[in-house]
Amino acid sequence: xxxxxxxxxxxxxxxxxxxxxxxxxxxxxxxxxxxxxxxxxxxxxxxxxxxxxxxxxxxxxxxxxxxxxxxxxxxxxxxxxxxxxxxxxxxxxxxxxxxxxxxxxxxxxxxxxxxxxx
Amino acid sequence: xxxxxxxxxxxxxxxxxxxxxxxxxxxxxxxxxxxxxxxxxxxxxxxxxxxxxxxxxxxxxxxxxxxxxxxxxxxxxxxxxxxxxxxxxxxxxxxxxxxxxxxxxxxxxxxxxxxxxxxxxxxxxxxxxxxxxxxxxxxxxxxxxxxxxxxxxxxxxxxxxxxxxxxxxxxxxxxxxxxxxxxxxxxxxxxxxxxxxxxxxxxxxxxxxxxxxxxxxxxxxxxxxxxxxxxxxxxxxxxxxxxxxxxxxxxxxxxxxxxxxxxxxxxxxxxxxxxxxxxxxxxxxxxxx
Numbered sequence: 001x002x003x004x005x006x007x008x009x010x011x012x013x014x015x016x017x018x019x020x021x022x023x024x025x026x027x028x029x030x031x032x033x034x035x036x037x038x039x040x041x042x043x044x045x046x047x048x049x050x051x052x053x054x055x056x057x058x059x060x061x062x063x064x065x066x067x068x069x070x071x072x073x074x075x076x077x078x079x080x081x082x083x084x085x086x087x088x089x090x091x092x093x094x095x096x097x098x099x100x101x102x103x104x105x106x107x108x109x110x111x112x113x114x115x116x117x118x
Numbered sequence: 119x120x121x122x123x124x125x126x127x128x129x130x131x132x133x134x135x136x137x138x139x140x141x142x143x144x145x146x147x148x149x150x151x152x153x154x155x156x157x158x159x160x161x162x163x164x165x166x167x168x169x170x171x172x173x174x175x176x177x178x179x180x181x182x183x184x185x186x187x188x189x190x191x192x193x194x195x196x197x198x199x200x201x202x203x204x205x206x207x208x209x210x211x212x213x214x215x216x217x218x219x220x221x222x223x224x225x226x227x228x229x230x231x232x233x234x235x236x237x238x239x240x241x242x243x244x245x246x247x248x249x250x251x252x253x254x255x256x257x258x259x260x261x262x263x264x265x266x267x268x269x270x271x272x273x274x275x276x277x278x279x280x281x282x283x284x285x286x287x288x289x290x291x292x293x294x295x296x297x298x299x300x301x302x303x304x305x306x307x308x309x310x311x312x313x314x315x316x317x318x319x320x321x322x323x324x325x326x327x328x329x330x331x332x333x334x335x336x337x338x339x340x341x342x343x344x345x346x347x348x349x350x351x352x353x354x355x356x357x358x359x360x361x362x363x364x365x366x367x368x369x370x371x372x373x374x375x376x377x378x379x380x381x382x383x384x385x386x387x388x389x390x391x392x393x394x395x396x397x398x399x400x401x402x403x404x405x406x407x
Binding site for chain 1: 187188189190191195198199202203205206207209214215217218220221223224225227228231232236237238239240241242243244245315317320322325
């Protein structure tokens, strides 16, 4: 019985880690709907751990803290990325980026049309 | 008699012999030298040395970590940050923050770049709602590009996706030639890249000046005739292998030439990209105006 309980626990922990992803852009808006420029629910920064509830071709439904919303799938990494703010923390701090600038930065990432050649 | 004297001397010698002082007795107690050999044999000295070495290693690591946190990005890592921050600071002027549909431009440009054999390139296209900047490529990190494209410009010229792709390709070639980066990278700025700075001694002004150079180049200075000539020739060389694209390029230049001659709001286009008419002449297409 104890062994069965142990394996169930192990399976649950592996499953929960399988749904955990990291944000890979400086600043991202968590949107209410799976469309560009959706009304923002929260601001996420690079390296932030999120739980993915649904993963489609372009959008992902994620849960972070008390919020559930949508971000583009391309903003998610399975492994924690090397974020600019983490690699150059003091340099980044020197620019004293305001909250409004962070919000615009998040919106900027939403506005891009991205491409990548093979 | 002698025997009595001898026994008495034996008995009383401690009383009359040299007695140790209190200090001497204390020194005897504190004399580690006397037990040093015992400690050495217990290997305590080795343990102390090993602990000292481990501590110095930890301290060194901490110092290195603190120094690293004061690192300035290198030439390969700085541009994305600088460009995106410039875009954020100029959101009101550039008017990029508006709802727009997916025009499919990025997909078309992606396959166009692959046809021109440019592989493993990432790009981001930002559509702006102003004629202030018609089109421009901004620096990003290695093998990455950020393109600005004016919606009013596209609509006025009624550009097709192929024409837009070729226009972006021209900007792509311009960025590869490094004209913009060379102009905005002042000496002081370049000297900081890839180094560390000391606490309280960061020269932010040297980085702000780069943004000022961005403004100067994008809104006033633009490219010179030699740069335009080199870019035009190079684009044409790439398109020679695809005659259908080459004819679209000539048509595009003619459209832009007509626009700058006839629409006042676009007359300053030639300050940044001199000049569509000359480009057509260089390509031997000057007569068809």
